[in-house]
Amino acid sequence: MFSIDPIAFSFGNFEIRWYGILIAIALVVGIILSYYLAKYRNQKAEEVINFAPFAVISGVIGARLLHVVVNWSYYSKNLSYIFAFRRGGLAIQGVMLGGVIALLIFCKVRKLNFWTWADILSPALILGQAIGRWGNYFNQEAFGKPTSLPWGIYIDPINRPVEYSNAQYFHPTFFYEFLANLALFALLLFIHRIYKKRPNSFPDGLIFCTYLGVYAVYRSIIEYIRVDSSYFLGIKVVYILDVITIIAVLIIANSLVKRFRIKKLQEKIED
Numbered sequence: 001m002f003s004i005d006p007i008a009f010s011f012g013n014f015e016i017r018w019y020g021i022l023i024a025i026a027l028v029v030g031i032i033l034s035y036y037l038a039k040y041r042n043q044k045a046e047e048v049i050n051f052a053p054f055a056v057i058s059g060v061i062g063a064r065l066l067h068v069v070v071n072w073s074y075y076s077k078n079l080s081y082i083f084a085f086r087r088g089g090l091a092i093q094g095v096m097l098g099g100v101i102a103l104l105i106f107c108k109v110r111k112l113n114f115w116t117w118a119d120i121l122s123p124a125l126i127l128g129q130a131i132g133r134w135g136n137y138f139n140q141e142a143f144g145k146p147t148s149l150p151w152g153i154y155i156d157p158i159n160r161p162v163e164y165s166n167a168q169y170f171h172p173t174f175f176y177e178f179l180a181n182l183a184l185f186a187l188l189l190f191i192h193r194i195y196k197k198r199p200n201s202f203p204d205g206l207i208f209c210t211y212l213g214v215y216a217v218y219r220s221i222i223e224y225i226r227v228d229s230s231y232f233l234g235i236k237v238v239y240i241l242d243v244i245t246i247i248a249v250l251i252i253a254n255s256l257v258k259r260f261r262i263k264k265l266q267e268k269i270e271d
Contacts, residue, residue: 004156006138019135026131027056030124038120040196047110047117054102055121062098071230092129093241096212099125115205115256119195122211123188130181136174144171144225151175161227173226180218184211203260206253213249216242 009016031052038045064083068075103121107114136142140159146152152169160167191207220242223229230237 004138004140006140018138019132022132022135022138026128027052029131030128033127034121034124037123037192041116041120041192043116043120047112048120050110051103051106051117054106055099058098058102059095060098062096062101063092063094066094066097093238093245096125113204115203115208118208119192119204119206122208123185123192126181126188126211126215127185130178130185133174133178133181137172142174142177142226142228144173144176144222145227147171164227170227171225173222176222177219180222181215184214184218187214203256205256209249209253209256212245213253216245216249 006017006019007015008018008021031048034048035045038048099121100118103117104114106112107117133142137153140155143153143155146164146167147169149169149171151172153172153175154168155170157165160170164170188207188211191210195202195207220239223236223238223242232240
């Protein structure tokens with residue numbers, strides 16, 4: 001048993017935390033991956049660089065806002081903590097929402113196909129999430145219920161929920177999601193390869209829908225054993241968000257496929 005120090009380096013009162021380092025790594029890796037994936041899909045790769053600053057800003061704002069809204073009962077009594085990012089508190093669904101809104105505006109201004117670019121950025125997003133999950137390890141957060149399994153992770157007493165104060169080892173749910181994120185990342189790259197080999201055979205946007213839908217499914221499964229969930233009317237907030245996401249994905253995917261088939265039919269008639 002040993003304590004995990006969330007601080008990587010410190011210079012006097014200035015601290016650099018592992019969580020911040022991992023987020024920075026995730027951003028750099030995501031930009032590089034998206035750049036080369038854009039070239040692979042015969043798109044203007046430089047647009048990735050143009051979009052990157054907006055993605056970062058909107059993602060952070062969205063993540064923080066959603067976290068604050070979901071935990072408003074706490075922040076309404078501690079207003080000074082709303083902008084205290086160093087205290088933690090970012091919702092991954094907020095990153096997704098903020099990023100989507102920023103991409104919609106960016107594509108509108110730059111006259112780009114939103115669905116094509118949503119597909120291109122999806123693998124980078126899920127890989128970034130996988131890398132970022134290790135920040136939970138260093139912060140000793142996002143873990144599950146107590147377990148006696150050999151891969152259970154030791155949690156310091158100060159970070160244990162009151163109801164589990166006598167337990168020592170807990171499910172490393174952050175690691176479960178890390179593995180699931182890597183599997184989804186591989187799946188999205190595989191689908192990109194199919195798109196590349198069979199151009200104009202599938203509508204753009206389905207890779208993005210796969211990312212959102214599959215993530216929502218396994219996130220809900222993993223959430224079942226997490227002990228730090230937020231609730232709304234007695235229901236875990238993640239469940240509510242994931243159900244909404246899955247319904248939206250099914251509607252969007254169905255619409256994209258229908259429009260694609262109609263377009264193909266019209267092209268065949270014109271030929």
